[in-house]
Amino acid sequence: MPTDDPSANDRGDARREDADGADGDDVPRGATDGDDTVDDGDGGFSLSLPPIRLPPLFPEDFRVLWPVGGRPRGRVSRRGVAAALLAFDAVDAALALTVDAAAVTAVRVVAGSLVAAAAFGALGVAYVWEAAAALAGAGELGAAPTLTLLLVARTLRDVL
Known part of the structure; x- marks a missing residue:
């Protein structure tokens, strides 16, 4: 029919x-x-962008200006690292005991975490306890020489 x-x-x-x-x-x-795509063919809105190229971040002749006059040469001595860590701990302890501002505590914790990560790698994770102490309201515990203790722990690990 x-x-x-x-x-x-x-x-x-x-x-x-x-x-x-x-x-x-x-x-x-x-x-x-054999094709997993489904074409609805509805002619709806579609958007395609051309490839995007970002300009170079730094010019090719870019050089870092070191404040000590020239590029550092050679390796840093262990005594220099130890002195820097002791000085950082001393400043950190002084700030922990005298300044009670949350912004200063945040800067201390972030800076200390970065220094600990740079100096000790995975062992530097132990510095997080200072952040926990600051969040718990016991900022005075930040006066403990954490970086110095990490230095001692690393030295003992290397010796033993």
Whole structure:
């Protein structure tokens, strides 16, 4: 029985037939064999951007100006590192005991964490206890010489 509906097949129902004659009820519209993408073909909004190139951050002849006059040469001595860590601990203790501002405590904890990570690597994670003490409201515990104790622990680890 012929119908005027172009989507109706010869059985009289409204199943869609593909160009090869097979009805396409088992295949989602727009899907292809072996391809996981589905093209809705609705012509909706799409956006594509051209490739973006960022300008270089520094010019090619960029040089760091060191405050001591020239680029540091060679390795840093162990005594120099130990002296710097002791000086940092002394300043940190003085700030912990005299200044009660939250901003100063935050700067002390962040700076100490960076110094501990740079000087001790994974062992520097132990410096986090000062942050925990500051958050718990016991900022006076920050006067403990944490970096010096980490230096002693590392020295003992190297010796033993």
